[in-house]
Amino acid sequence: MTQDHGTVAALPQEKQPQDLTLVFCRRRTADGPEILLGLKKKGFGTGKWNGFGGKVEAGESIEVAAKRELLEEAGVTATKVAKRGHLTFVLDSYEHIMKVHLYEAVEWHGEPTESDEMAPRWYREDALPFELMWADDAHWMPLFLAGKSFEGEFIFKPDSVSIDTHWLREASFE
Numbered sequence: 001m002t003q004d005h006g007t008v009a010a011l012p013q014e015k016q017p018q019d020l021t022l023v024f025c026r027r028r029t030a031d032g033p034e035i036l037l038g039l040k041k042k043g044f045g046t047g048k049w050n051g052f053g054g055k056v057e058a059g060e061s062i063e064v065a066a067k068r069e070l071l072e073e074a075g076v077t078a079t080k081v082a083k084r085g086h087l088t089f090v091l092d093s094y095e096h097i098m099k100v101h102l103y104e105a106v107e108w109h110g111e112p113t114e115s116d117e118m119a120p121r122w123y124r125e126d127a128l129p130f131e132l133m134w135a136d137d138a139h140w141m142p143l144f145l146a147g148k149s150f151e152g153e154f155i156f157k158p159d160s161v162s163i164d165t166h167w168l169r170e171a172s173f174e
């Protein structure tokens, strides 16, 4: 699973990654487990299915930001989240570097509702639309769905769509 090449340590010192969040809700159904994805309607990543999240605001903890973005984008209130990973994404030849903190909503309530930014939909976990998601998702989502925690880095090609190099490994956030 782990590949070589890019490492966080290799990032230029002057490029501090921007912190962002990503939260996933899951549920059990008679047809099997499902995960809540949202279709991004505007801005960065428009047209992709993803979890819910965004930028951490000044003075805000990452966990609070994760819960806020889930509520703003999907109308879902998470009362308990668990950190499951962090991933660094490098785009535009190091012009755009983000550190995305991934959470699973362990306890949550509310009916997912469309917002101006995201249109939510439950997907069976064995039938995710990877062709309509970020290219990195196919690498780490199997770990997420298996209940594992992880960290990694993905360096995108100049097209900002396909991955040039990456590494990914299991990690603990206890």
Ligand SMILES: Nc1ncnc2c1[nH]c(=O)n2[C@H]1C[C@H](O)[C@@H](COP(=O)(O)OP(=O)(O)OP(=O)(O)O)O1
Residues within 6 Å of the ligand: 020, 021, 022, 043, 044, 045, 050, 051, 052, 053, 054, 055, 056, 089, 098, 100, 134, 135, 136, 137
């Ligand atoms: N490559 C990749 N894989 C998986 N998830 C993501 C990426 N790149 C990403 O940006 N993301 C995630 C991280 C965030 O959850 C969103 C992007 O958030 P964004 O919409 O830019 O942030 P907001 O704070 O909502 O934006 P504004 O509303 O402030 O403009 O996608």
